[in-house]
Amino acid sequence: MSYTFFAMLGLFAVNVMTPGASFVLTVSNAMKHGRRSGLLIALGLATADTMFAAMATAGLAALVSQNVLLVKAVSLLGGMWFACAGIRLILKQKAAQLPVEAEKTAGNLLMGPAYRLGFSAGAFNAQAILFFSTMFIGAISSRPDLREAIALVAGVAAVSAFTRSGIVTLFTTGTVMRFYATQRRKVETVSGGMLALFGLKIATPAALVLTQSMLAIFAHSPKTENLLQTHAKLDFRKCESAQYGIAEDLDHARCSHALRR
Known part of the structure; x- marks a missing residue:
């Protein structure tokens, strides 16, 4: 395994930790519903990352990246998904205070919905799709053998799960939860607004490209x-x-x- 691959894993970890749509979604739900729900969302996101890594090693990601319209369609759907999630978060604010300890937080999401929320967010994350269809493919050999492919997928799964779980654990500590308990409305408003803005930032350029393509097809x-x-x-x-x-x-x-x- 070349050093390029390990450098790519480090870059992937930085990408996961960089505040973005999936980051805000994980943190906001972890503080709102508790550590267990946050960990399940993180597990769903890690599953989506693992799926993309498996597709990349199989060569499918390269095919997807060559289809610009397909990438833009996924970006449009993902952006709309995040924007709707942000709007729902703003509209569903509640005045009830949460307990200080994250483990004792009431109103935890059920295991199934929490995991599906994370997986859906990861599957429609255009940034993840672009990462695995460009930088990830560039860091691996053109035809990895079975052992190398398994190591690649396992490495991505481990980094994603460890990094995302660490983020959830950090933001569900007592100090952070005490702050959240006193500033819940503001935190949820800011989180929802950031999600909506991230979604619009992803969806708007994709919608413009798709519209131009449709007009060009119609014109010809x-x-x-x-x-x-x-x-x-x-x-x-x-x-x-x-x-x-x-x-x-x-x-x-x-x-x-x-x-x-």
């Missing part, structure tokens, strides 16, 4: 070309008639252009 469709050709022929005939004084109200510049064609 056979029906559209036939329609444009029909209008061009009509303009040409009207302009020919205008030369003989039959249609005096036509735009002369438009006629000159049509006749030149």
Whole structure:
């Protein structure tokens, strides 16, 4: 295993710790619902990371990265998902105070919903998809053998689970939870706003690219070309008639252009 791979794992750990949509989602839910729920969300995110690593070693991530529209579609869905999650977090604020100890926090999410929340967030995380389809592939050999592939996937799974669990543990300590208990409304408002902004930041460029692509496809469709050709022929005939004084109200510049064609 080359040093490049270990450097990539370190970069991946830094990427996980960098505040982003999945980071805010994990921390906000861990402080709101308790450490157990946060760890389950972290496990779901780690599962999604492991899935992407397995796809990358199998060569599927390279195929996905070459399809720009597919990547943008995933980015749009993921951005909308995070934006909706942020809006829901803001709208579902409650005035009730949480206990100081995270382990005793009431209102824990059930195991299934908490895990699915984390996995869904990870599966639609466009940044993770781009990471595993670019930097991760660049750090591995073109055809890793079975043992190397297993080591690669296991390394990503371990780093993701360890880093995300450490984040949850840090933000569910007594000091942090006491602060959260007194500033819950503000924390949830800021967290929800950040989630929504991250989601819009991801979704907006993707929506623009997809819209431009759809317009380009429509402009080059056979029906559209036939329609444009029909209008061009009509303009040409009207302009020919205008030369003989039959249609005096036509735009002369438009006629000159049509006749030149």
